[in-house]
Amino acid sequence: xxxxxxxxxxxxxxxxxxxxxxxxxxxxxxxxxxxxxxxxxxxxxxxxxxxxxxxxxxxxxxxxxxxxxxxxxxxxxxxxxxxxxxxxxxxxxxxxxxxxxxxxxxxxxxxxxxxxxxxxxxxxxxxxxxxxxxxxxxxxxxxxxxxxxxxxxxxxxxxxxxxxxxxxxxxxxxxxxxxxxxxxxxxxxxxxxxxxxxxxxxxxxxxxxxxxxxxxxxxxxxxxxxxxxxxxxxxxxxxxxxxxxxxxxxxxxxxxxxxxxxxxxxxxxxxxxxxxxxxxxxxxxxxxxxxxxxxxxxxxxxxxxxxxxxxxxxxxxxxxxxxxxxxxxxxxxxxxxxxxxxxxxxxxxxxxxxxxxxxxxxxxxxxxxxxxxxxxxxxxxxxxxxxxxxxxxxxxxxxxxxxxxxxxxxxxxxxxxxxxxxxxxxxxxxxxxxxxxxxxxxxxxxxxxxxxxxxxxxxxxxxxxxxxxxxxxxxxxxxxxxxxxxxxxxxxxxxxxxxxxxxxxxxxxxxxxxxxxxxxxxxxxxxxxxxxxxxxxxxxxxxxxxxxxxxxxxxxxxxxxxxxxxxxxxxxxxxxxxxxxxxxxxxxxxxxxxxxxxxxxxxxxxxxxxxxxxxxxxxxxxxxxxxxxxxxxxxxxxxx
Numbered sequence: 046x047x048x049x050x051x052x053x054x055x056x057x058x059x060x061x062x063x064x065x066x067x068x069x070x071x072x073x074x075x076x077x078x079x080x081x082x083x084x085x086x087x088x089x090x091x092x093x094x095x096x097x098x099x100x101x102x103x104x105x106x107x108x109x110x111x112x113x114x115x116x117x118x119x120x121x122x123x124x125x126x127x128x129x130x131x132x133x134x135x136x137x138x139x140x141x142x143x144x145x146x147x148x149x150x151x152x153x154x155x156x157x158x159x160x161x162x163x164x165x166x167x168x169x170x171x172x173x174x175x176x177x178x179x180x181x182x183x184x185x186x187x188x189x190x191x192x193x194x195x196x197x198x199x200x201x202x203x204x205x206x207x208x209x210x211x212x213x214x215x216x217x218x219x220x221x222x223x224x225x226x227x228x229x230x231x232x233x234x235x236x237x238x239x240x241x242x243x244x245x246x247x248x249x250x251x252x253x254x255x256x257x258x259x260x261x262x263x264x265x266x267x268x269x270x271x272x273x274x275x276x277x278x279x280x281x282x283x284x285x286x287x288x289x290x291x292x293x294x295x296x297x298x299x300x301x302x303x304x305x306x307x308x309x310x311x312x313x314x315x316x317x318x319x320x321x322x323x324x325x326x327x328x329x330x331x332x333x334x335x336x337x338x339x340x341x342x343x344x345x346x347x348x349x350x351x352x353x354x355x356x357x358x359x360x361x362x363x364x365x366x367x368x369x370x371x372x373x374x375x376x377x378x379x380x381x382x383x384x385x386x387x388x389x390x391x392x393x394x395x396x397x398x399x400x401x402x403x404x405x406x407x408x409x410x411x412x413x414x415x416x417x418x419x420x421x422x423x424x425x426x427x428x429x430x431x432x433x434x435x436x437x438x439x440x441x442x443x444x445x446x447x448x449x450x451x452x453x454x455x456x457x458x459x460x461x462x463x464x465x466x467x468x469x470x471x472x473x474x475x476x477x478x479x480x481x482x483x484x485x486x487x488x489x490x491x492x493x494x495x496x497x498x499x500x501x502x503x504x505x506x507x508x509x510x511x512x513x514x515x516x517x518x519x520x521x522x523x524x525x526x527x528x529x530x531x532x533x534x535x536x537x538x539x540x541x542x543x544x545x546x547x548x549x550x551x552x553x554x555x556x557x558x559x560x561x562x563x564x565x566x567x568x569x570x571x572x573x574x575x576x577x578x579x580x581x582x583x584x585x586x587x588x589x590x591x592x593x594x595x596x597x598x599x600x601x602x603x604x605x606x607x608x609x610x611x612x613x614x615x616x617x618x619x620x621x622x623x624x625x626x627x628x629x630x631x632x633x634x635x636x637x638x639x640x641x642x643x644x645x646x647x648x649x650x651x652x653x654x655x656x657x658x659x660x661x662x663x664x665x666x667x668x669x670x671x672x673x674x675x676x677x678x679x680x681x682x683x684x685x
Contacts, residue, residue, distance in 0.1 A: 107371030117168035126295035145329025154190030353664025391435025409490035448512035449479025485545035525561035574619030
């Protein structure tokens, strides 16, 4: 074993050269081979990269893999579930999980909600408990420092509802200390409070406690629990027991264990698939939020290669053929026999088709990738026109009444339900909402589809694009910016919004709103030419500068300006120069701050963003912006 040193502590590691990443129809699983087997099956370039031993990161199945993680409650939640359900935790997993936790400890002995974030009682409490379950002794320096820091923070009483739930399941906290969330609300809830309870909940919790303890009839309790069992069964079947995210996986495993027992057939199926969430990396083993970002990363990688003008080269063309094949295999080909789930046929999920959840932006980006490769780059048609038509049919059904698009389904309930949010952590998690990014992606994908299939549902597509553009315009803030919901934060939304408006012929030259957006964006450019947005922008809902420029933020910003047809070339070039300076001799960009966010408070990593967005920005400058600028300058001269 090797040793991993962090904060003066030394932790044993497994032999990283023995890890292999398998991929069955896009599903990732890390396997630790025997020494003999590892010598017979050499590591791929991608495996060596993920493990930090070493750029062909594309996997054999045609997609790109990554650790889609970051939040500190993800790893503990799944391992807690394994512990309480008596599911074996392999020795090599324990070694690497301990190493991962040790690698990310803060200098004060605690942990933040995500790597490099300020210490919180929530993360520190969960990681301390996890260390002990993984075999770390109480007097071990890492555990001792964590316990000292936890006590200094006031102890576990400051952990929000989501964390207290797991502590109760482990018999480390009393259920009386958790706000009641009775099954009548048809949910399991998610100090470090990020979302203060509404006045309705503050007044309702004491009444719910009385109802839950003294008044609720046993027959009603049984009836509602039966209904919840049915919903869980549907969720399992719809996702082939992978569930949507790893937190679902852990919670449902625990529920099945306590409800059906250790020999539960459904629990056995969960035990077969939960390793798909485990990710081995240079720092150790962690858990991804979902079982990956395969479709999302593959579609965006295709767009980067196409906009970079790279498809003409044999190596990249071969990679695009593999990517196209992957997208073909992952398209959702049928609807679900579930009255609570909308049409999904023709769309794509975030990771793989077994995830089961249609995603509007993933469907839009995947359809764009397919159209570009098959219709514009001359690749063979592997996805038929009828299957693309099915995707369009499904996307048209997802538009909300405000003209926008949500993430996984059209909004089916009022925003007032957010008043019943018991999580204390997540914003806007009770119902779907329309988002600038999702709306812009669907708009641009429908416009590209219309270019190649002008007669298919032309009126419906035109009306949908028009209403989506209205939503994007209405979402613009008075200062000219757009606020993001799935990335950090304003630069992310500006990239999508200005791309959408360019699609409907609104640019710096034709639109006052676009000019205002560009003025806002260039006002945030840093002295080194880049853009650097701090993750606190998401929670504070105001643009917050990071100490240093970020390659990904910079790529988003310069692409937004190019989409807007911003005429001051020097501004864009300074941003691109920063991107070029940060590029490493082997062609890669190093990981900087985490790039994504969920529910405004949960920062999450998209490790492949640092590759394809800079490539796309550089390609767009050469193949789109410079030709336009030359044409624009020539027209200006003629006008004189």
